[in-house]
Amino acid sequence: MIAALIGRQTNTLNRRIIAPMRQEQGLEPDKEGYHMDTIVNDFSINIATANGTGSQSANLILLQTMADMGVNVSGKNLFPSNISGLPTWYIIRVSDAGYQAPGDRTHIQIMMNKATWEKDIEACEPGTLIIYNSDAKLPVERDDCLVFPVPMTKMARGLHPKLARMIANIVYVGVIAHLIDLDDAAILSALNKQFKGKAKAIDLNTQAVVLGREYAAENFGDERGKYRIEHREVDEDSFMIEGNEAVALGSIFGGMTTLAWYPITPSSSVAENVIAWLPKLRHNEDGESTCAVIQSEDELAAVGMIIGTGFAGGRGMTCTSGPGISLMYEFIGLSYFAEIPCVIWDVNRAGPSTGLPTRTQQGDLTMLYEASHGDTQFPVLIPGNMEECFEFGWRAFDIAERLQTLVFGFSDLDLGMNKWRCKGFEYPDEPLDRGKVIRTQEQLDAIENYGRYRDVDGDGICYRTLPGSGLDPILYRGTGRDEDGVYSEKADVYEKNMSRLKRKIDNSRTWLPQPILREEVEQEVGIIYYGSMENTIQEIDDILESTGMMVSQCRIRSLPLSPIAEKFVRDHETTIILEINRDGQMYGILRKELPIELVPRVHSVAYSDGLPPRAKLYAEKIMEVLRDIGATEEVLA
Amino acid sequence: MTIKLNVINLPKDDYQGGKSSLCAGCGHDQISSVVVNAAWENGLDPRNIAKMSGIGCSSKTPAYFLGQSHGFNTVHGRMPSVTTGAAMNNKDLTFIAVSGDGDSASIGIGQLIHAIRRNLDMVYILANNGVYGLTKGQYSATADIGSKKKKGAVNETQPIDLCALAVNLGCTFVARSFSGAKKQLTALMKAALSHKGFAFIDVISPCVSFNNNEESMRSYGYVKDNDVELHTVDYIPHFSPVEEIEVPAGAYRDIELHDGSIVRLETISEEHDPSDAVAALAALHGAEAAKKHVTGLLYFNADKPTAAEDQNLVSTPLVDLSDEQLRPPKEALDKINSGFLD
Numbered sequence: 018m019i020a021a022l023i024g025r026q027t028n029t030l031n032r033r034i035i036a037p038m039r040q041e042q043g044l045e046p047d048k049e050g051y052h053m054d055t056i057v058n059d060f061s062i063n064i065a066t067a068n069g070t071g072s073q074s075a076n077l078i079l080l081q082t083m084a085d086m087g088v089n090v091s092g093k094n095l096f097p098s099n100i101s102g103l104p105t106w107y108i109i110r111v112s113d114a115g116y117q118a119p120g121d122r123t124h125i126q127i128m129m130n131k132a133t134w135e136k137d138i139e140a141c142e143p144g145t146l147i148i149y150n151s152d153a154k155l156p157v158e159r160d161d162c163l164v165f166p167v168p169m170t171k172m173a174r175g176l177h178p179k180l181a182r183m184i185a186n187i188v189y190v191g192v193i194a195h196l197i198d199l200d201d202a203a204i205l206s207a208l209n210k211q212f213k214g215k216a217k218a219i220d221l222n223t224q225a226v227v228l229g230r231e232y233a234a235e236n237f238g239d240e241r242g243k244y245r246i247e248h249r250e251v252d253e254d255s256f257m258i259e260g261n262e263a264v265a266l267g268s269i270f271g272g273m274t275t276l277a278w279y280p281i282t283p284s285s286s287v288a289e290n291v292i293a294w295l296p297k298l299r300h301n302e303d304g305e306s307t308c309a310v311i312q313s314e315d316e317l318a319a320v321g322m323i324i325g326t327g328f329a330g331g332r333g334m335t336c337t338s339g340p341g342i343s344l345m346y347e348f349i350g351l352s353y354f355a356e357i358p359c360v361i362w363d364v365n366r367a368g369p370s371t372g373l374p375t376r377t378q379q380g381d382l383t384m385l386y387e388a389s390h391g392d393t394q395f396p397v398l399i400p401g402n403m404e405e406c407f408e409f410g411w412r413a414f415d416i417a418e419r420l421q422t423l424v425f426g427f428s429d430l431d432l433g434m435n436k437w438r439c440k441g442f443e444y445p446d447e448p449l450d451r452g453k454v455i456r457t458q459e460q461l462d463a464i465e466n467y468g469r470y471r472d473v474d475g476d477g478i479c480y481r482t483l484p485g486s487g488l489d490p491i492l493y494r495g496t497g498r499d500e501d502g503v504y505s506e507k508a509d510v511y512e513k514n515m516s517r518l519k520r521k522i523d524n525s526r527t528w529l530p531q532p533i534l535r536e537e538v539e540q541e542v543g544i545i546y547y548g549s550m551e552n553t554i555q556e557i558d559d560i561l562e563s564t565g566m567m568v569s570q571c572r573i574r575s576l577p578l579s580p581i582a583e584k585f586v587r588d589h590e591t592t593i594i595l596e597i598n599r600d601g602q603m604y605g606i607l608r609k610e611l612p613i614e615l616v617p618r619v620h621s622v623a624y625s626d627g628l629p630p631r632a633k634l635y636a637e638k639i640m641e642v643l644r645d646i647g648a649t650e651e652v653l654a
Numbered sequence: 655m656t657i658k659l660n661v662i663n664l665p666k667d668d669y670q671g672g673k674s675s676l677c678a679g680c681g682h683d684q685i686s687s688v689v690v691n692a693a694w695e696n697g698l699d700p701r702n703i704a705k706m707s708g709i710g711c712s713s714k715t716p717a718y719f720l721g722q723s724h725g726f727n728t729v730h731g732r733m734p735s736v737t738t739g740a741a742m743n744n745k746d747l748t749f750i751a752v753s754g755d756g757d758s759a760s761i762g763i764g765q766l767i768h769a770i771r772r773n774l775d776m777v778y779i780l781a782n783n784g785v786y787g788l789t790k791g792q793y794s795a796t797a798d799i800g801s802k803k804k805k806g807a808v809n810e811t812q813p814i815d816l817c818a819l820a821v822n823l824g825c826t827f828v829a830r831s832f833s834g835a836k837k838q839l840t841a842l843m844k845a846a847l848s849h850k851g852f853a854f855i856d857v858i859s860p861c862v863s864f865n866n867n868e869e870s871m872r873s874y875g876y877v878k879d880n881d882v883e884l885h886t887v888d889y890i891p892h893f894s895p896v897e898e899i900e901v902p903a904g905a906y907r908d909i910e911l912h913d914g915s916i917v918r919l920e921t922i923s924e925e926h927d928p929s930d931a932v933a934a935l936a937a938l939h940g941a942e943a944a945k946k947h948v949t950g951l952l953y954f955n956a957d958k959p960t961a962a963e964d965q966n967l968v969s970t971p972l973v974d975l976s977d978e979q980l981r982p983p984k985e986a987l988d989k990i991n992s993g994f995l996d
Contacts (some may be wrong), residue, residue, distance in 0.1 A: 256994035270987065272980030274972040275742050277735075298982045305968040307979055309742035311961075314768040318735035321728070321765070325739025328726050329704075329747070330973035332980075333739055347729050355726075411981075441991040444984045449977045483973065484724030484740070485747050487701030492717055492725040504717070 058088050060244045061120035062109040062193070064127040065137045069101025071183030072129065074211055074222075075190050076107040080436060081207035082190075082199050083111060084257050087249035091117035091552070093435055093629050098282065098374040104133045111246065117437065118553035121633040124244055125196070127189050129169075131155060146242040148192055150185060163242050165233070167192050172228050177221060184225045191229020196241040200248070255440045260406045260432040264336070264362055265290035266442065267410015269298050272449050273360075274331035275309045277322035279341065282374045283430040284364035287336035288312075316341035320348040323359040324423075327352070328493060330454065330483040332414045336362040339381045340371065342388065349423055350389030351495045353518070356470075356479070358417035358424075358452070365429040367627040376627030377430035379548055379597040383605060385425045386576050392515060394522045396529055397425045397576040401551030403439035405574070406432065409530065411445050418452035420525060421478060429597070431629040432549040453480045461488050470514060471500040477521030522577060529575035532582050536569040542648065543589035544639070545582065545619075547573040547603060549629070550595060556632035557595075561639065568593075573603065578610050586615050591648045593639055598625045620646060661697035669694045671719040679895050681833035681859030682712050682752075682781050686719040688836060689750060689779075692843035693720060704740060704747045708733040708762060710754035711788050712781035712859070720750070731762020734769035737776055738961065744971040745962045748847065749776035756786045759795035759814045766816070770825045770852050772961035777846045777853045780816060781833075783861040791864035818938045820854045821931050821953045827853035828934065828953040832919050833860070834896035834909065835949065842951060851960050858919075858947055860896065860911045906946055922950035929954060 062079070066072035076092060083090040091110050097103035108119045126141050128134060128149035141147060143161040152170035173184035194204060204226055212218040233241075265287050268276070278288040292310055299307045313319040319335040326333030337345070342363055352359060365381045367373035385397050396416055398409040409426055417424040453474075455461050461482070469491045470479050482488040491502040497514075499505040546554055551572060561568055571585040571592075586592045586607070594604040601621030608616050622638045624630075657665045669690045674683050693703065705725030707713035713733070716725045728736045737749050758766050758780050769778070784797040793801070793809050796816065801809045820828045827849045831839040839857060846853035901907045904923035908916045920941060927933055934952040941948035968975070 305966055307968055309965045314764055321732045321735025322739035325736035326743050329740040329743040331743030351729055444987050484704045485744050490724045494727040
């Protein structure tokens with residue numbers, strides 16, 4: 018597999034569209050001053066609600082409506098670790114440039130939550146459109162903003178007194194629809210999707226939307242600010258989906274035979290989606306399943322179950338987050354040492370400890386790569402988009418069985434629990450790789466001097482037999498053993514085995530998912546990044562470019578590091594490792610694994626506050642580091 | 655000389671394992687030999703058995719029986735979860751698991767409970783000696799009140815009776831026996847192997863090296879007095895296995911252990927109704943009050959579905975499914991892709 022060299026096809030387009038936006042960001046102050054030119058498909062909406070009020074439906078309807086109008090849109094749910102009553106914000110970013118990160122400012126603020134009222138108003142920059150529930154009876158004193166009071170609760174009560182709290186949220190969909198020109202047909206289609214064709218719910222909510230729209234038309238008319246949605250060509254083959262559902266589908270197409278899981282935010286929806294999809298995809302006509310699903314008693318049991326699955330010859334997976342991985346550590350080492358295949362998906366949340374359970378981070382990377390006690394190393398697959406969540410979902414099993422080890426999928430809350438555009442999933446282009454499993458006596462006889470841990474092929478990967486086969490049985494163990502699997506504490510036997518294990522994983526560097534490069538000709542600065550940062554990198558790149566700085570990019574998609582990543586560092590005078598954590602975990606891995614002469618060339622830009630990455634913030638940090646090391650002038654020159 | 659064969663024409667040798675490295679006279683070795691006999695007499699194909707264990711002296715024993723079976727010596731206390739995963743994927747295997755009281759009553763008690771709750775189809779042998787042998791003699795959570803080990807205080811902490819726990823959890827097969835009661839233990843083992851569901855056998859299996867009462871100090875006294883440099887824990891005296899015993903139903907017998915201590919075994923009377931959970935608990939509590947250990951089949955229920963049955967899996971074991979059965983066809987993915995577009 019050779020890295021795809023992807024050109025910057027989108028850049029010309031970007032330059033045309035992002036210019037006004039940069040002015041808004043203050044990156045290119047508009048010398049002509051504030052203008053009221055209409056801004057089309059390029060703004061952010063922030064919706065402040067309390068969780069448990071049904072606002073998520075309203076927000077998803079807005080998102081889906083815009084998506085169905087062909088507009089590039091992304092939604093971020095900033096929700097609390099709580100069931101009902103705590104503040105929640107939903108950020109919708111509309112961007113013809115294709116940007117998916119939350120923008121650097123809010124253009125339209127919707128106010129539904131009394132608890133955060135004051136702070137939300139305070140945060141509005143001049144010129145912001147403020148739509149608020151006037152039934153909250155709280156003041157909005159901002160002469161520098163356009164304000165839109167709407168008695169949402171009263172209107173909702175008129176429709177359905179009992180459900181007024183929820184319906185009020187749908188009213189703001191109608192108000193927004195008037196202000197930014199949302200298409201009625203698209204709203205109706207989104208309502209249909211959201212309420213899954215349930216006529217009663219669709220009818221009630223449609224009425225609420227109409228009510229909101231009519232109220233806004235009557236009371237605000239053309240005084241509706243400058244932000245508009247315009248139809249774009251709809252990509253007929255793409256849809257919006259959450260990363261966790263994509264992983265779930267991938268694992269089902271990967272021939273998973275056992276899912277063992279313990280509920281934890283933000284990974285639970287991987288399991289819940291598996292459970293939802295299995296009847297359609299893996300049940301026979303009698304309703305019998307080809308995949309077991311066990312909700313385990315804890316994470317220790319979940320990983321034990323998938324190791325038992327691998328021992329028996331099946332394909333086991335669990336999904337969890339950082340705290341779960343911490344609990345699984347002992348078993349993970351057993352998988353490494355006894356060489357039992359299985360797959361763990363870590364949907365990263367902000368740690369350490371319980372941390373911020375509903376916020377995102379890339380803080381688990383090193384704990385996965387060298388998980389458990391003693392010397393270990395694990396393949397880590399790092400998807401950056403929905404297509405890869407699906408692909409790595411199935412591929413993880415092939416890699417685990419080929420390498421006879423535990424493989425990590427590394428996602429995060431942002432990727433896993435927010436909806437992203439997906440161009441459709443590609444069917445696996447290769448058959449299941451079941452690895453070196455001896456299934457017949459003939460196969461066993463063909464191997465001279467068989468031993469479970471004897472490296473007869475010289476690639477570090479040994480052959481194995483399965484329980485029930487009657488072929489050369491082994492008592493698996495986590496203790497030292499010789500090449501035949503017999504208990505041993507001999508120094509040379511232990512050392513030779515550990516070296517083989519290292520070689521086995523090292524050999525995968527060239528065939529695991531390889532980095533994706535976007536290279537500028539003769540550029541001095543390169544950026545290495547990974548995972549969900551993919552959704553922000555284009556915007557970061559454009560911001561840097563607007564200052565005259567052209568940088569190359571390398572997205573790492575797996576560990577251990579590919580030689581392509583090393584070459585990327587070699588080809589650039591300075592390489593920034595960009596990541597969403599405090600300590601620069603990938604940077605640490607690179608420093609350890611790069612040849613010593615390349616180490617001075619790599620620099621860390623690592624930042625995490627729990628929120629999805631904002632382009633401007635990271636771009637500024639990159640420029641700061643480049644300034645500090647004296648690279649900026651050189652680059653700009 | 656003709657070699658005696660079982661119903662599937664295999665000699666008993668085909669059921670033997672490797673040489674034990676446990677202390678001479680260890681009760682666990684007797685359990686291993688019972689496993690060999692029971693599996694052979696039941697005519698189980700050793701190739702269709704999987705041996706499972708955790709960590710500890712008892713968990714080493716799968717190396718000493720059924721050498722033709724695959725097995726997994728997993729991590730401390732968490733063998734039930736590994737067995738659960740394996741059982742889902744190959745329901746044709748017979749799982750014989752050995753666990754210690756450190757495994758089962760402490761670090762792994764949660765996994766034991768949940769394996770019982772799911773009615774995992776397996777035989778779970780608890781080799782119960784009240785001490786942590788491999789770490790050299792700390793009390794376990796099954797140690798009786800009043801037990802005293804060589805160093806340290808008398809155990810004052812209430813023990814956990816795992817048989818009572820199992821009955822309360824609705825375990826479908828609960829038995830208690832003694833490693834020296836070979837006849838009873840073999841009969842229970844054979845019944846457990848035939849049971850479809852979770853079969854729990856608590857086997858009182860004395861530790862010859864770390865017997866946890868005052869007398870044990872006397873047993874080692876000679877060594878201590880004669881060689882100051884030799885730690886008692888490093889010295890493994892050679893004992894013969896506990897003499898084979900038989901206790902008739904409804905009767906009790908005092909068994910003298912290597913160190914001179916007495917264990918009073920009672921065999922549950924023939925009137926005991928194993929389908930009556932309350933009677934089983936009454937017998938356990940009665941024996942505890944009388945400082946006896948009641949043995950025999952305490953509780954049995956054949957009607958509960960197993961963990962694998964609950965899953966409603968296809969009849970072929972999951973590990974034997976073809977690629978086509980495991981991966982839905984391309985049309986299914988096309989349909990998903992277009993379904994999201996609607």
